Structures are given as C-alpha cells and as structure tokens.
Amino acid sequence: MFRQELCVGCSACVSACTAGAIALRDGAAHTGREVCTACGECVESCLAQARAIAGETWTLDRLLGEVEKDVLFYDESGGGVTLSGGEPLAQATFAASLLGACQ
Incomplete structure (x- = not known):
C-alpha cells in the first residue's frame, strides 16, 4: 500500500527497490505493480511510513x-x-x- 499524502519525495524507496519497480514522478514515488516482488525493502526504507505491505502471500x-x-x-x-x-x-x-x- 502506498499513501501518497505521507510521501516526502526523498526517494529512499527508489534506491531500496532491487526490482526497479519504483520511480519518482512529480515529487512522489510510483510503483509498477507488474514489476514489484513485494519484498518489503521499500517499506523498511520509508522513514515517512508512506508504504506498507497489505495482505500476505499464501501457497x-x-x-x-x-x-x-x-x-x-x-x-x-x-x-x-x-x-x-x-x-x-x-x-x-x-x-x-x-x-x-x-x-
């Protein structure tokens, strides 16, 4: 989940994303869902707490x-x-x- 109103545009999540799924546009981070692996690295790097993993993976x-x-x-x-x-x-x-x- 991404809460744009909390994003400060620091790009920490862009740097943390090993899949290259996040890009900074117009001062806010945007995630390409087709590329995102839901690893959670962006969530951990976001000091503004604008990102969260919603749901869980089931087999x-x-x-x-x-x-x-x-x-x-x-x-x-x-x-x-x-x-x-x-x-x-x-x-x-x-x-x-x-x-x-x-x-």
Whole structure:
C-alpha cells in the first residue's frame, strides 16, 4: 500500500527497490505493480511510513487446508467454493489452480 499524502519525495524507496519497480514522478514515488516482488525493502526504507505491505502471500496447499475445513458444509449443502470480486482476476493463474484443485 502506498499513501501518497505521507510521501516526502526523498526517494529512499527508489534506491531500496532491487526490482526497479519504483520511480519518482512529480515529487512522489510510483510503483509498477507488474514489476514489484513485494519484498518489503521499500517499506523498511520509508522513514515517512508512506508504504506498507497489505495482505500476505499464501501457497495453494495452505489455502486448500483452509477450504478443507469446511468440506462437511460443502457436502451437506451441495455448495462449493466461489471466488468473487476483483481479486481473483488480479491473480487469475492462482485462482484457476485453486478451483482446479477443489474439484
């Protein structure tokens, strides 16, 4: 997450980013999400606390473990796993793997 109103334009995050995902434009840092590896180096370097990592990375096995906790509910209700909102589209490959593993 990036809070532009807190950014002082010091470019510490630009220097800290080993992926080269951050550039300073118009006095504020901008992150190229397609390049960002979510390593957190920019967060650690930001003295203004304008950056934070939101969410966490899950493996397919970890998520399947959570899904399997509700297998009795799925069996009794005839329901299943539903993915909704924009997040699945942002992680389409992972979402497809999850749904394939749930079958």
